[in-house]
Amino acid sequence: MTHTAPGVLEALRAALGDRVDVSDAARHAARADKSGHAADDPPLAVVHARDVADVQTTLRLASETATPVVPQGARTGLAGGANAGAGEIALSVRGMDRLLEVRADDLIAVVEPGILNADLNAALAPHGLWWAPDPASRAISTVGGNIATGAGGLLCAKYGVVRDAVLGLDVVLADGRLLSLGHRTVKGVTGLDLTSLFIGSEGTLGVIVGATLKLRRLTTGDVCTIAATFPTVRAAAGGSAAVTAAGVQPAIMELMDAASLAAVHALLGLPDPTPGAAQLTIQTDGAAARTEAEQIAAILTAAGGSVALSHDREEGERLLAIRRSMHPAMESLGTTLIEDVSVPRSALPAMFDEIARIERDYGMTIPTVAHAGDGNLHPNFIYPGPGEVPAEVWAAADELFRAALRLGGTLTGEHGVGVLKRRWLADELGDDQWRIQHEIARVFDPKGILNPGKVFA
């Protein structure tokens, strides 16, 4: 049976009943993630899938009617990759949120995609286990979304990125077929690694409906926290590069520049920080936590930092809370375009020089935080909103991207391409690779109904 496009809603409702939501509230909410960008008009409907069969039915009917589908989770993305617009179906898997299996002996968990990262980790903790990917959004973002965007976080240099923490995926293709990718074993090289191909594919290849995750044992022992203040952001970046170069491996190493510190202090009602000063917040954990913390304190002091070291977990959480308040602090200043470039760790000081240059050239302040342990920077462009990103912000962001690429870096370390960076994608990949990636997407989705206009456009 073939449906015409206007018939897709009727067909969906006949098959899925009240899981097809055409309320104005749901449709308008489905226009936007947390990128600050929204589709102009709402989608046709939001399908709240309850199980794999619902996802298959939706995609089969969408495929038959050539209706575009935008997979959604908690819509906490920062690149517009899950924004649904006119003529599209928003397919939400947020309600598929069960933890299906935990195997402490095999260090794996099997989950549905809609489970929140923090809820998963709360459920794993009594088993002495955790899933390492820890995006700053972990309290509100889903595991499926973490996988679809290739999310990162604070702990990546020591504990890896999402690609290192997923063994297998169940996915539904554009035509409704279900595939099981990957394996439950530590090792496995049977055929091409389609699991990795789906990680970070941002809904362009299929809909993730299940995941086999690689877990870790909870880290035991001390947690030590170091706060170091430097007179300039360049000095702080030099300090973090010196820590990495010395071969010590912190669990967390976060850098905040002066504008970021000022905004967070204002939000939290803390005393004003020293003008111009930047801060590193570093945590060590595991068996060597104390030794490593002392090494790091010595390195940072030698690099010109003013260093405080704490062995108290609560004091450590208090110090990190300043870093974790960055997003709300930016939101209090205006509409934010959060950027996400990543550079080799040794290039961090040079990248801060480039940001300072762009600030001068454009007469802007660009509050910047960095996961300094892995070279991933989040420069924030603030503008009066709501509305489209102003042209001069894009011009400054364009300079930022090109500077990162010149330094051997990448456009996006952990947020993805979505709609916000699609126009720069070919600059990094080159035209040949861009075309090959697009052709691969067409193998999975010949009609191009999955998340059209995102990533490849």
Next chain:
Amino acid sequence: MTHTAPGVLEALRAALGDRVDVSDAARHAARADKSGHAADDPPLAVVHARDVADVQTTLRLASETATPVVPQGARTGLAGGANAGAGEIALSVRGMDRLLEVRADDLIAVVEPGILNADLNAALAPHGLWWAPDPASRAISTVGGNIATGAGGLLCAKYGVVRDAVLGLDVVLADGRLLSLGHRTVKGVTGLDLTSLFIGSEGTLGVIVGATLKLRRLTTGDVCTIAATFPTVRAAAGGSAAVTAAGVQPAIMELMDAASLAAVHALLGLPDPTPGAAQLTIQTDGAAARTEAEQIAAILTAAGGSVALSHDREEGERLLAIRRSMHPAMESLGTTLIEDVSVPRSALPAMFDEIARIERDYGMTIPTVAHAGDGNLHPNFIYPGPGEVPAEVWAAADELFRAALRLGGTLTGEHGVGVLKRRWLADELGDDQWRIQHEIARVFDPKGILNPGKVFA
């Protein structure tokens, strides 16, 4: 200019001169890797590429003449994936063996594909660095081959597999175009992860001509070695599963069954081992090495093992040398089909039960070693050679594969599919996924000239 197939040799010689080797010795050697399987007839020629341009020229001419190309490194593979036969060009990158860049501050190295794993690690050691993938063949296998097969090794449970240790690849496509995949940064999610797609692709997508590797700092501190003897192989497997389930993480945990021990002891002129007894050889390293070794010794004693613990590195190497002599010991018994199934770690005892059953049903002895820390088993089928694998060996291997799949495992943990396992590939992937993987390969290689008959056939 288009060449007819008979003209490809002339065109190659005109372009590449003496890098085109048509000697009988080279062509006959190019028929085989170390799988025990060889192509019936030799290839047209062996091209010894000296640089990326040589690889591009070879592939461009091959593409124009629709001549199949088999990428080769040191030909130490164990699945026949690099065997070159009639009408094919063997394209060797073994001579491209330079270490181009080492960055201790960024923990990366850039290499050509032909560098031997052991040579790379010898060059990295003075920098205090290493590349973790450590296949048993590390002294004779290339980094490019390790990547193309997704090689594993002894240290994977603690230090990861190849997929965890490669950040970027330079590859030449079937038509001669050069692509740069991936990045030099810890994080990077710009577009689809084609780097991972090439890892383990066994020469079906393109030729790897360069790699950006993710390095580790050399582990400091003690290395402790535990040797534990158990009355049966099932008891030894239970011991290793108990170690994993207890949450201790050895660097190495190797299991040898009675037939393996007997063969190695005979080869090395050691006293005969206790009949029926199996052995675990375990190493711990890093800051907690001693504590972990003592925990493991207690767990294994409780599991019925007879345990010896050594804190001496040389004694540890001597104990591991028994494990490392497994391949020569098998070669001394006849021609070997080395299998490579992988199961979840908790299923290791059940998998040994299956092997015992197959031994009984087929009246065979199947000496088996296992990377018990990660659930990867190497059962060895010995037969009088040379020549094709006998039908009854394949029948027994077929039972082995199906048992591994039933237990939630995979056909190949680290050796790859090559020619030896291609007939089982669709059993594990399913027909839909098999076809999609094959279509993806066609995106890179529309004419199907790259390693035809391997993996997908």
